[in-house]
Amino acid sequence: MRKNNLASYFLLILTVLIIASCSKFSKLQKTGNDQQKYDAAMTYYKKGDFYRSGLLFEELIPLLKGSTESEMAQFYYAYTQYQQGQYNTSQFLFKKFYDTYARSDFAQEALYMHAFSLYKDSAPFNLDQTSTFTAVSALQDFINTYPDSPFREECTKYILELRSKLEKKAYEKAKLYHKVSDFNMMSLKSAVISIDNFRKDFPDSKYNEELSFLKVESQYNLASNSFSIKQKERYQDVVKFYKELIDKYPTGKYLRDAERMFENSQKELEFIAKAEVEKQKLEVKPDSGAKPTKVTAPLSVEPKGQ
Numbered sequence: 095m096r097k098n099n100l101a102s103y104f105l106l107i108l109t110v111l112i113i114a115s116c117s118k119f120s121k122l123q124k125t126g127n128d129q130q131k132y133d134a135a136m137t138y139y140k141k142g143d144f145y146r147s148g149l150l151f152e153e154l155i156p157l158l159k160g161s162t163e164s165e166m167a168q169f170y171y172a173y174t175q176y177q178q179g180q181y182n183t184s185q186f187l188f189k190k191f192y193d194t195y196a197r198s199d200f201a202q203e204a205l206y207m208h209a210f211s212l213y214k215d216s217a218p219f220n221l222d223q224t225s226t227f228t229a230v231s232a233l234q235d236f237i238n239t240y241p242d243s244p245f246r247e248e249c250t251k252y253i254l255e256l257r258s259k260l261e262k263k264a265y266e267k268a269k270l271y272h273k274v275s276d277f278n279m280m281s282l283k284s285a286v287i288s289i290d291n292f293r294k295d296f297p298d299s300k301y302n303e304e305l306s307f308l309k310v311e312s313q314y315n316l317a318s319n320s321f322s323i324k325q326k327e328r329y330q331d332v333v334k335f336y337k338e339l340i341d342k343y344p345t346g347k348y349l350r351d352a353e354r355m356f357e358n359s360q361k362e363l364e365f366i367a368k369a370e371v372e373k374q375k376l377e378v379k380p381d382s383g384a385k386p387t388k389v390t391a392p393l394s395v396e397p398k399g400q
Contacts, residue, residue, distance in 0.1 A: 134150060148171060148174030171187060185207075206240075209232035209235070264292045268308070282315055286313055289308060303348065306338065309335050310355055336352055
């Protein structure tokens with residue numbers, strides 16, 4: 095019973111303090127001058143109350159133009175948004191600060207925080223990766239602008255992390271095309287194309303062996319389900335892709351399955367070659383041994399005497 099009374103007592107005190115604090119903040123917003131609001135915004139920021147600090151800085155920024163406090167108000171306002179997890183807003187505000195105060199002592203930090211906010215705002219790999227590409231570009235721009243910056247190493251690490259996310263996205267996309275391609279010719283073609291694109295973008299990826307095998311398999315399924323007029327060329331591509339696979343991964347774990355498709359493709363190509371020979375034999379050809387037809391010249395008519 096005593097514990098319940100103490101808990102209620104402390105809860106009451108906390109409620110009174112919150113109400114008093116809110117009342118004080120509200121009064122400051124209504125009647126405080128610019129300097130008082132600026133000092134309060136800095137105090138709130140140092141205490142970790144980024145919400146109230148941000149409200150005050152946001153109100154002050156248009157009023158402080160031309161003053162010595164204007165630069166810091168914009169810089170800390172960007173940080174209040176970052177600290178609240180509003181990364182899309184903070185990246186915009188840090189970039190705006192950098193563009194406005196390019197000669198500031200805080201310009202380098204602002205450009206870094208612009209890029210870092212974009213990094214924090216990057217979408218999970220299974221979603222659209224436009225934000226990830228934007229973050230990579232911003233981080234690389236920072237390195238190019240400040241090659242000797244103490245933030246360079248961190249930026250390089252974040253770029254590698256984001257590229258790993260893009261790699262995972264591209265890998266899953268290529269596998270998805272292959273997965274849904276059982277009776278879908280367009281998906282089979284897309285699988286081969288997406289695997290080629292992946293290998294160009296990520297030549298050293300750990301996924302390349304698996305995708306090289308899936309390329310053989312996708313092409314084999316494409317050839318097997320094609321019209322006869324397309325099969326020869328597509329089986330030839332299976333053979334080509336298989337040779338590329340064994341050249342690069344001669345002891346890989348997918349060789350047995352790939353070899354089966356290679357042998358089947360060879361058999362199909364032999365069958366197609368025999369069919370082409372038979373077709374040529376059946377074609378109608380002119381009889382080269384036939385004698386030419388004799389043409390009889392018309393009888394000449396002698397002219398009558400005069």
